[in-house]
Amino acid sequence: MKTYYVYILLCSDNTYYTGVTSNLNDRIEEHRTGKYKDSYTFSRRPIKLVYHCQFTNPNLAISLEKQVKKWSSQKKRALIDGEYDKLPNLSKKKFGTL
Numbered sequence: 001m002k003t004y005y006v007y008i009l010l011c012s013d014n015t016y017y018t019g020v021t022s023n024l025n026d027r028i029e030e031h032r033t034g035k036y037k038d039s040y041t042f043s044r045r046p047i048k049l050v051y052h053c054q055f056t057n058p059n060l061a062i063s064l065e066k067q068v069k070k071w072s073s074q075k076k077r078a079l080i081d082g083e084y085d086k087l088p089n090l091s092k093k094k095f096g097t098l
Helices: 024-033 058-069 073-080 084-091
Strands: 004-010 016-021 048-055
Touching: 004 024, 004 058, 004 073, 016 024, 016 058, 016 073, 048 058, 048 073, 073 084
Parallel strands: none
Antiparallel strands: 004 016, 004 048
């Protein structure tokens, strides 16, 4: 059974990059070496792997990747730190006061 990974990288400019792959080690090495010059991480190296989780269903992995890409940095940080109880509150919209 093939394994798929959703991963988050911390870039040198303190931004996060979220991706999905079926070969985590090779994909991280591609980011580190700058294999793709037009990629988000190319000019933001060095990068550091700060989170990953694995799936056997590629559709679930892709779905999570798309979801996490839309999250705020603060919410990604909570996921990375394992602070799962904070995730629902970080999803709520903040409305201005009148």
